[in-house]
Amino acid sequence: MDGLQPRRHRRRVRPAARRPAGRRRHRPRHPGGGPGMSTESSGQRNTAAPRSRTRPARKSAAASAGTGMSQVAERAGVAMSSVSRVLSGHADVSEAMRARVMAAVEELGYQPNMLAQMLRRGATRTVGFVVGDISNPLLSQIALGAETTLRASDYALLLANSVNDPRLDAENIQLLHQRRVDGFLLSLSDETSEQTAEAVARTDTPTILIDRDLPTRAPTSAVLSDHRAGITRAVEHLVGLGHERITLIAGSPHVRPTRERIDALEEALEDSPGVVAQVRPGAFTEAHGRAATRDLLDGRRPPTAIIAGGNQILVGVLAELAAREIRIPHDLSLVTCDDVPLAQFFTPALATIRRDPYEMGATAARLLLARLGGAADEVATLPTQFSAASSCAPPRPRQ
Amino acid sequence: MDGLQPRRHRRRVRPAARRPAGRRRHRPRHPGGGPGMSTESSGQRNTAAPRSRTRPARKSAAASAGTGMSQVAERAGVAMSSVSRVLSGHADVSEAMRARVMAAVEELGYQPNMLAQMLRRGATRTVGFVVGDISNPLLSQIALGAETTLRASDYALLLANSVNDPRLDAENIQLLHQRRVDGFLLSLSDETSEQTAEAVARTDTPTILIDRDLPTRAPTSAVLSDHRAGITRAVEHLVGLGHERITLIAGSPHVRPTRERIDALEEALEDSPGVVAQVRPGAFTEAHGRAATRDLLDGRRPPTAIIAGGNQILVGVLAELAAREIRIPHDLSLVTCDDVPLAQFFTPALATIRRDPYEMGATAARLLLARLGGAADEVATLPTQFSAASSCAPPRPRQ
DNA sequence: ATGAAAGCGCTAACAG
DNA sequence: CTGTTAGCGCTTTCAT
Numbered sequence: 001m002d003g004l005q006p007r008r009h010r011r012r013v014r015p016a017a018r019r020p021a022g023r024r025r026h027r028p029r030h031p032g033g034g035p036g037m038s039t040e041s042s043g044q045r046n047t048a049a050p051r052s053r054t055r056p057a058r059k060s061a062a063a064s065a066g067t068g069m070s071q072v073a074e075r076a077g078v079a080m081s082s083v084s085r086v087l088s089g090h091a092d093v094s095e096a097m098r099a100r101v102m103a104a105v106e107e108l109g110y111q112p113n114m115l116a117q118m119l120r121r122g123a124t125r126t127v128g129f130v131v132g133d134i135s136n137p138l139l140s141q142i143a144l145g146a147e148t149t150l151r152a153s154d155y156a157l158l159l160a161n162s163v164n165d166p167r168l169d170a171e172n173i174q175l176l177h178q179r180r181v182d183g184f185l186l187s188l189s190d191e192t193s194e195q196t197a198e199a200v201a202r203t204d205t206p207t208i209l210i211d212r213d214l215p216t217r218a219p220t221s222a223v224l225s226d227h228r229a230g231i232t233r234a235v236e237h238l239v240g241l242g243h244e245r246i247t248l249i250a251g252s253p254h255v256r257p258t259r260e261r262i263d264a265l266e267e268a269l270e271d272s273p274g275v276v277a278q279v280r281p282g283a284f285t286e287a288h289g290r291a292a293t294r295d296l297l298d299g300r301r302p303p304t305a306i307i308a309g310g311n312q313i314l315v316g317v318l319a320e321l322a323a324r325e326i327r328i329p330h331d332l333s334l335v336t337c338d339d340v341p342l343a344q345f346f347t348p349a350l351a352t353i354r355r356d357p358y359e360m361g362a363t364a365a366r367l368l369l370a371r372l373g374g375a376a377d378e379v380a381t382l383p384t385q386f387s388a389a390s391s392c393a394p395p396r397p398r399q
Numbered sequence: 400m401d402g403l404q405p406r407r408h409r410r411r412v413r414p415a416a417r418r419p420a421g422r423r424r425h426r427p428r429h430p431g432g433g434p435g436m437s438t439e440s441s442g443q444r445n446t447a448a449p450r451s452r453t454r455p456a457r458k459s460a461a462a463s464a465g466t467g468m469s470q471v472a473e474r475a476g477v478a479m480s481s482v483s484r485v486l487s488g489h490a491d492v493s494e495a496m497r498a499r500v501m502a503a504v505e506e507l508g509y510q511p512n513m514l515a516q517m518l519r520r521g522a523t524r525t526v527g528f529v530v531g532d533i534s535n536p537l538l539s540q541i542a543l544g545a546e547t548t549l550r551a552s553d554y555a556l557l558l559a560n561s562v563n564d565p566r567l568d569a570e571n572i573q574l575l576h577q578r579r580v581d582g583f584l585l586s587l588s589d590e591t592s593e594q595t596a597e598a599v600a601r602t603d604t605p606t607i608l609i610d611r612d613l614p615t616r617a618p619t620s621a622v623l624s625d626h627r628a629g630i631t632r633a634v635e636h637l638v639g640l641g642h643e644r645i646t647l648i649a650g651s652p653h654v655r656p657t658r659e660r661i662d663a664l665e666e667a668l669e670d671s672p673g674v675v676a677q678v679r680p681g682a683f684t685e686a687h688g689r690a691a692t693r694d695l696l697d698g699r700r701p702p703t704a705i706i707a708g709g710n711q712i713l714v715g716v717l718a719e720l721a722a723r724e725i726r727i728p729h730d731l732s733l734v735t736c737d738d739v740p741l742a743q744f745f746t747p748a749l750a751t752i753r754r755d756p757y758e759m760g761a762t763a764a765r766l767l768l769a770r771l772g773g774a775a776d777e778v779a780t781l782p783t784q785f786s787a788a789s790s791c792a793p794p795r796p797r798q
Numbered sequence: 799a800t801g802a803a804a805g806c807g808c809t810a811a812c813a814g
Numbered sequence: 815c816t817g818t819t820a821g822c823g824c825t826t827t828c829a830t
Contacts, residue, residue, distance in 0.1 A: 068823060079801045084825055092799055114577045115518045116823035119806050124514065126557075126578075134546070135757075137740070140539035147533070147560050156578060158525075159558045161546050178513045179525075179555060311740060318744045341536070341710060342741045345717045358534070467807060478817045483809055491815055515807035518822050 067110050076104035087112060118180070126156050127368060128176030132164040132189040136284075137311065138338050138357050139187060142210060145361025146185055153369055155182070164284070166190035166254075173199040181205065183368045185361075186220075188212050190254040206371035208364045213256050221367040221377040223360050227257050227337075230353035230384035231264035231307070234335045237351070237386065238305045239269075241394045243333060245276050247303035249292045249317060251284035251310045261309055261337070278303060289316020297324065304395035305333035307353075311340045329393035335386075348390035355384045466509050475503035486511060517579070525555050526767060527575030531563040531588040535683075536710065537737050537756050538586060541609060544760025545584055552768055554581070563683070565589035565653075572598040580604065582767045584760075585619075587611050589653040605770035607763045612655050620766040620776040622759050626656050626736075629752035629783035630663035630706070633734045636750070636785065637704045638668075640793045642732060644675045646702035648691045648716060650683035650709045660708055660736070677702060688715020696723065703794035704732035706752075710739045728792035734785075747789035754783045 069087075073080040078100060085093050086101040104110070118124045127150055131139050147157045158181055160172035169188050173196065176184065184207040188196060191212045200207060201218040209222040231248075238246055248265050250258045262279050269277045280296070282288035289308060293316065296302055308314040314336045321328065328334050328348055335351045336343070343350050363380050371377065468486075472479040477499060484492050485500040503509070517523045526549055530538050546556045557575055561567035568587050572595065575583065583606040587595060590611045599606060600617040608621040630647075637645055647664050649657045661678050668676045679695070681687035688707060692715065695701055707713040713735045720727065727733050727747055734750040735742070742749050762779050770776065 070823080080824080081802080081826075082800060085800085088825080094799060097799075111573075111577055113579065113823050115514065115523065115579050116806090117825080119512075119514045119518050119808090119822085120824045120826085122806075129558075133543070134533075135536070135540045135543040137534070137536055137539070140536070140542075141534045143539075143558070144532070144534040144560060147558060148562070151559070156574070157558045159528075159542070159546060159556045160550070161543060163547070174510075175555070178510055180512065180514050315740065315743075318741075322744065340741050341714065341739050342717075342745070344714075345721065346741075346744070347746065469807080479807095480809075480818080481816060484816085487809080493815060496816080512807050515822090516809080518806085518824090519808045519810085521822075 067108050069110070069112070072101065072104045072108055072110045075108060076100045123182055124180050125154055126158055126179070126181045127183045127185060127365075128158045128160060128173070128179070128181035129185045129187075130160045130162060130169060130172045130176065131187045132162050132169075134159065134161050137340060141357035142187065142361035142364070145358035145363075146365040147361075149362045149365035150369070155369075162189050164189040164252075166193035166196060169193060170195035170199040173203065177203045177205060183372055184208065185210060185364050185368060186212065188214075188255070190252065191256065192254045206368060208368045208371070210360065210364050211256055213259075219377050221371055222379045223364045223367060224379060224381045225257065225355045225360065226381050226384045227260035227353075228264040228267075230337070230355075230386050231261050232268045233386035234307060234351065234353055235265060235268040237388050238333060238335070238392060239272050239275055241333070241392060243305045243395050244274060245278070245301060245303045246305045246307065247278040247280065247296055248307045249289055249296075249309055249313055250279060250281040251288070251313060253281040257337075258309060261307075265307070284310045284312050286312050286316040286319070289313035290320045291316070293317045293320035297326070303332070305335070305392065308334065308336040311336070311338050314340070328391050331396065333392040333395065335392060346391070351387060351389040351392045353384055353386050355382060466507050468509070468511070471500065471503045471507055471509050474507060475499045522581055523579050524553055525557050525578070525580045526582045526584060526764075527557045527559060527572070527578070527580035528584045528586075529559045529561060529568060529571045529575065530586045531561050531568075533558065533560055536739060540756035541586065541760035541763070544757035544762075545764040546760075548761045548764035549768070554768075561588050563588045563651075565592035565595060568592060569594035569598040572602065576602045576604065582771055583607065584609060584763050584767060585611065587613075587654070589651065590655065591653045605767060607767045607770070609759065609763050610655055612658075618776050620770055621778045622763045622766060623778060623780045624656065624754045624759065625780050625783045626659035626752075627663040627666075629736070629754070629785050630660050631667045632785035633706060633750065633752055634664060634667040636787050637732060637734070637791060638671050638674055640732070640791060642704045642794050643673060644677070644700060644702045645704045645706065646677040646679065646695055647706045648688055648695075648708055648712055649678060649680040650687070650712060652680040656736075657708060660706075664706070683709045683711050685711050685715040685718070688712035689719045690715070692716045692719035696725070702731070704734070704791070707733065707735040710735070710737050713739070727790050730795065732791040732794065734791060745790070750786060750788040750791045752783055752785050754781060 069080055069083050073083045076083065078097065082093070082097055083101050086098050129143060129146060131143065134140055134143060143157070143159070150157055158176055158179065160176060162168035162172055166189050169190065170193065173184065182205065184203070184205055186207060187210040190196065191214055197215055197218060200214060200220070207218070207220040209220050211223065211225050214220060235246060246265070248261060250261055252258055258281055262281065265277050265279065269275050278296070280292040282292060289312065293306070296306070297320070306317060308317045317334070321332065326332055335353065337353045339352055339354050343352065360382055363382060367378055367380060468479055468482050472482045475482065477496065481492070481496055482500050485497050486504070528542060528545065530542065533539055533542060542556070542558070549556055557578065557580060559571035559575060561571055565588050568589065569592060572583065581604065583602070583604055585606060586609040589595065590613055596614055596617060599613060599619070606617070606619040608619050610622065610624050613619060634645060645664070647660060649660055651657055657680055661680065664676050664678065668674050677695070679691040681691060688711065692705070696719070705716060707716045716733070720731065725731055734752065736752045738751055738753050742751065759781055762781060766777055766779060
C-alpha cells in the first residue's frame with residue numbers, strides 16, 4: 001500500500017456480546033418463552049416489604065424509574081405538592097424550598113412521569129401527524145419543519161402513515177384522538193372521504209390541514225400552497241414559447257393541489273384561444289405518470305408540453321419518454337411540480353414549480369401552536385415559484 | 400375553447416368560513432387573549448351540580464370526550480371492572496355481560512382514554528424514533544417501514560429529529576424516556592457521544608440501533624447493513640476496469656456506515672498492490688461532498704474513481720463535477736451509495752450500492768416487537784447490492 | 799408560602 | 815363470573 005492513506009484508521013471492533021449476525025429476519029420464537037418471560041433484572045432493594053397490595057406490572061428498578069415524586073418529597077422533608085410547585089415553576093415558592101427540593105431531585109435523579117402529568121393536566125403536549133406517505137420527500141420535509149417547530153414549544157410528534165388509504169386516514173385520526181393528542185396536522189390522502197370528515201368533526205381537537213380543503217362542517221386551520229400562481233406562471237411561459245397543447249398529468253383529484261392545478265391551468269388558458277388544455281388526473285404514482293404519458297403520446301393529438309403534477313408522476317413520465325427516446329425539449333417540453341433532490345443535475349435542466357415544504361410544515365406547526373394558545377382558526381397561503389429552464393422550448397412546427 | 404377538454408371540471412369552492420388567506424405567517428398575537436382564553440363551547444348539561452371539587456381544565460364536551468368508563472358501567476348497570484374486562488377482551492365474561500356492556504358503549508359512543516390505560520398498565524404502546532434527519536429519503540423510508548410494522552401491532556411512533564446534533568440525540572432519548580415510550584428505534588447522529596451512550600444506558604427500555612454500533616455497555620438489538628459487501632463489489636468492479644486511485648468521499652466518521660465503508664475499501668485493496676485508496680470522511684452533506692471533490696481534483700494526484708458515501712454527498716460531488724465540466728465516465732468514474740428517487744434517469748446511469756431502507760425499518764420494528772415480547776437482543780444484518788452502470792468505465796491512460 | 803386531600807380514568811388483585 | 819377496592823404518579827384546590 002502506497003500513497004495517501006486515510007487519516008483515520010479504525011480497528012474493526014465486533015461488539016462483544018453479539019451473535020455473529022447472519023441475516024435472520026424471522027427469528028424463530030423461543031419455545032418456552034412467551035410474553036412475561038422478560039429478563040426482569042431485579043433491582044437492589046427488592047427485599048423490603050411490598051408497598052401495597054396492588055402492584056401492577058412492576059417495572060424493573062432502573063436508574064430513574066421507580067423514583068416518584070413522593071420519594072423526592074420525603075427526601076426533602078416537604079409535601080408532594082411543594083415538590084410539584086417547584087418543579088412546575090410556580091410563583092409562590094420560597095428560595096429555601098426550591099433549594100431543598102432541587103437538591104433532593106438531584107440526589108435521586110428524579111424525572112417526572114409525563115404520563116401522570118398528562119392524565120392529570122388533561123393535556124399531552126403531543127401532536128398527531130397523519131400523512132399519506134412519509135417516505136415522499138415533500139412530506140418528510142414538511143414533517144421536519146413541523147417537528148422542529150413543535151419541539152421548540154415542547155410538543156412531540158406522533159406520526160401516523162395512511163399509505164394513501166382514506167380509510168386509514170380516518171382510522172389514524174381516531175387512534176390518535178384516543179391517545180389524546182392536543183392537536184392534529186393532517187395531510188390527508190383523500191379529502192372527500194365521508195369517514196375522514198366525520199372523524200375530524202367528532203374530534204374537537206384543534207386541527208391544521210396541510211394543503212387540503214375539507215367541508216366547512218369541521219372548522220380547521222390550514223396551510224395552503226398557491227398552486228394557481230405556479231401553474232399560471234408555467235402556462236404563461238409555455239404559451240409564450242408557442243405551445244398550443246398543454247397537458248397536466250395530475251395526481252389524485254381528491255386533494256386540493258390537484259384541483260387547484262387543474263383549475264389554474266384551465267383558467268390560464270381562457271385568455272388564449274387556440275391553446276388547448278388537457279388534464280389527466282389519477283394518482284400520485286409512477287404508474288399513473290407512465291400510463292398517462294403513454295396514452296397521450298399514442299393519442300391522435302399528443303401534447304407539445306407536459307406538466308408533471310408531482311415527483312412520483314415525474315418518474316413515470318420520464319420513464320415513458322426515455323423508453324420512446326423522446327428528447328426534451330426538442331420533441332416535448334416538460335415542467336414538473338415539487339422539487340426532488342437530484343433534479344438540478346438533469347440535462348436538460350427541469351423547469352419546476354417549487355414551494356418550500358419545510359416552511360409549510362413549520363407554518364402548520366405555528367398555526368397549531370397559535371390555536372392551542374387560544375387563537376382562532378386561520379388559513380395561511382404560501383407562495384409557489386416557477387423557474388423556467390431548458391426543458392421548455394418552442395414546440396416543433398406542426399407536422 | 401376547442402378540442403379535448405378535461406373530463407372533470409370543478410367549481411372553485413372557496414370554503415365559506417375562511418378568511419381570504421393572504422399569506423400571513425406571523426400572525427400578531429391577540430392582545431387580550433393569552434392561554435386559557437379558549438373558546439370553551441359549553442356542553443349541554445352544564446347546569447347540573449359539579450361532579451367534584453377538583454375539576455382541572457375541563458375539556459369541552461365533545462361527542463366522545465367526557466364519557467368515561469363509569470358512565471358506561473352505570474348505563475349498563477354493572478361494575479366498572481366488568482366494563483374494563485369486556486373491553487380488554489378478558490376471558491371470564493358472560494355473553495350477557497358482554498352484550499350489555501357493548502350496547503352501552505355503543506349508545507354512549509364511548510372511547511377509552513388511552514392515557515389512563517397507559518398510566519395504569521405501565522405501558523404506552525409507543526415507540527420513540529430518534530433520527531438525525533427525517534427529511535433524508537433513506538431515513539424517511541426506514542420510518543415508513545418501521546411505522547407500518549409497528550402499527551400492525553398497535554404501537555404508535557413518536558418521532559424526534561436530532562438535526563444531526565449529538566446533543567439532541569441524547570436529549571431526545573431522555574425526553575422520549577420521560578414520555579415513557581416502551582422502546583426505542585435509534586438512528587443516531589453520532590454513536591461516539593458520551594452523553595448519548597449514557598442516555599441509552601440510563602434507560603432500561605428496549606432499544607434497537609439502526610445501522611449503528613454502541614459501546615456494549617448498553618445492550619441493544621440492531622439492524623445493520625452489510626456495507627462491506629457493497630463496497631467490496633464496487634471496488635472489485637473498479638479495479639477490474641483498471642482503476643488505480645479510488646477515493647471514498649464519506650460522511651461522518653462517527654457512524655457505522657462510514658466506518659464500515661472505509662474499512663471495506665482498505666481491505667478490498669489489500670490484495671491489489673498498486674491500487675491506492677483515498678478516504679475523505681467528513682459529514683453527510685452536500686457541502687462536504689463538494690469541498691472534498693474540489694480538493695481531490697485540485698490535488699497532485701486526483702482519483703480516477705470516486706465513491707460518494709451518501710445521497711447528499713453525491714449532490715455535492717455532482718455539483719463540483721458539473722462546475723468543472725468533468726465528464727462521467729470519460730474523465731472520472733462514479734459510484735454512489737444509497738439510491739435516490741431520480742437517479743435512474745441519470746445519463747450516464749449511476750453505479751449504485753443499494754439497500755432496502757423500508758425493510759431496514761420493518762426489521763428494526765420486528766426486532767423491537769420481539770424484545771418487547773420477551774425475546775433477547777439480537778442483531779440482524781441486511782444485504783447490500785452493487786449495480787454496475789455506465790458511470791464506471793476504464794480510466795483514461797495516465798497522463 | 800406550605801400541606802392535606804381529592805381525584806384524572808382506568809386496571810387488577812382479591813373476595814365473593 | 816362479577817363487584818369492591820386500592821392505587822398508577824401527578825396537580826390543584828382549599829385551608830391554613
